[in-house]
Amino acid sequence: MASSSASTAAPAAPNSLSLPPSQFARLQPHAYLLAHLSPPSSSNQPSIRANGRAPSQFRVTSANAGSLTHTNGSAVVRLGDTTAVCGVRAEILHTDDIASWSVSQSTNANKRRRIGESEKETEAKDEEDRAHIEDLNLLVPNISLSTGCAPGFIPSAPPSALAQSLSHQILSLLHTSRLVQAEDLRIWYQPPNLGPEEAQQHNDEEQMDLDAGANEEETKPAEIKAFWVLYIDIMLISLAGNPFDAAWASVLAALRDTKLPKAWWDVDNESILCSDDVKESQKLSLRGLPISSSFCVFEADAAAGWRAVVIPDAEEQKVQDSKHGSQQQKWILADPDGYEEGLVQERVYLVVDKEEGKTVIVKMEKLGGWTVDSEDLRQLVDISAQRWDEMKRILDQC
Structure with a gap:
């Protein structure tokens, strides 16, 4: 009797502080996406979005x-x-x-x-x-x-x-x-x-x-x-x-x-x-083949957008932070899905075409926010040019 009772172990109590990823994504969407984009430095893992894509990667x-x-x-x-x-x-x-x-x-x-x-x-x-x-x-x-x-x-x-x-x-x-x-x-x-x-x-x-x-x-x-x-x-x-x-x-x-x-x-x-x-x-x-590429900006500070509206000298504060090296951490995400669109305020729309191998900007729009600068726009133009090559191949085959 003693041996049988000793062999029967009581089930371990579940950890009450753990949450499944699906519930974590619904309760804390900003923190959930931030955890994917900013993994611990000790893990040596690259930034990856919640949907498994790289920041500059478009969907299939x-x-x-x-x-x-x-x-x-x-x-x-x-x-x-x-x-x-x-x-x-x-x-x-x-x-x-x-x-x-x-x-x-x-x-x-x-x-x-x-x-x-x-x-x-x-x-x-x-x-x-x-x-x-x-x-x-x-x-x-x-x-x-x-x-x-x-x-x-x-x-x-x-x-x-x-x-x-x-x-x-x-x-x-x-x-x-x-x-x-x-x-x-x-x-x-x-x-x-x-x-x-x-x-x-x-x-x-x-x-x-x-x-x-x-x-x-x-x-x-x-x-x-x-x-x-x-x-x-x-x-x-x-x-x-x-x-x-x-x-x-x-x-x-x-x-x-x-x-x-x-x-x-x-x-x-x-x-x-x-x-x-x-x-x-x-x-x-048709004249050319203008291809549209959309991007959104995800900021580590969830209140950055609100602070830019409430604080009158938000633009001056941004300049001071850049001088002191305290730049706000951000990620520019290509082709945002519905989950990501609900977490961002700043968006960029680029329409490019190619003439004789040269990239031509047909239209450019930037809405909400002030984190995207001229250097970011140059990088987005390069990404849009690569997207143009991919879309041309897809449209030529259809």
Whole structure:
């Protein structure tokens, strides 16, 4: 009896101070991420995020074009657990339905008559292209988050502030990058020249008009009869952080997949006709390949952002700290997920392109905070250039 009781050991009491990682992440999210990014110096481990990525590492990205039917172009882009679906629909806008079309055409004609130098003619043409794209609203992006993509977005709900902000960002980038050329969206009509045989078929009054205009140019100028309007619809079917990069990548892939049917002005019916032959359709000739890269700044001091708002001389305090060598510890995280976005206040958006091997900054935005300096921005441009090479390879394969 004594031996049996001695062999039966009592179970060890659980440590009441230990918490599973999942509960620690929910109760103390800032401390949980900080513990990953700043491991003990004795461990000799590099900084790693809670999701297992390095600070400058992007999530696994995939793209698939031509996924939707009944669209002129479509694509599905997955950035980690964030997935965006984009479809491009092309509709015809007749110039007769544009109230200010006759006035704008006469103004542009007068400008072209006054300009004689080729360089100024090019500038006038670029300005006309910009006016057609922006003033006539030929590009209409719309993003929808009311798909149950995240717990905070209820299906069939009205557009949220985030959805409207993302739609405005995409439209602004489409205009800034001048990605779509206005010439691809114009539907032209070349009036025929009336020869001698055709002139005899007109009455005397028309014949007098022809005689009066005999000294004019034989070839009549081409006329723009209509435009293609591209409705760019983006739906986020899952949202786990960084929605802008995923949405913009889906727009790029869908526009690269877009084909517009051959269209012409039919004089007899006085309307625009389109060809049913798919072989006659043409792709858009896009300008470059602007790629967006998003970053966020995580600070070791959780109250740094609040202190910058409360203390009037926060900027002076930052300069003094840098002089004394007490620099605030920070990490710039590429492609933040939803968990990381809830812990940061300062964000950086970079859109870059490459021309003849040189990196070109198309757009740059920095929101909230003052920790990112010029040296950090140079490093982010280099990281964005590497991201451009990766995204180009992905988009070329889709």
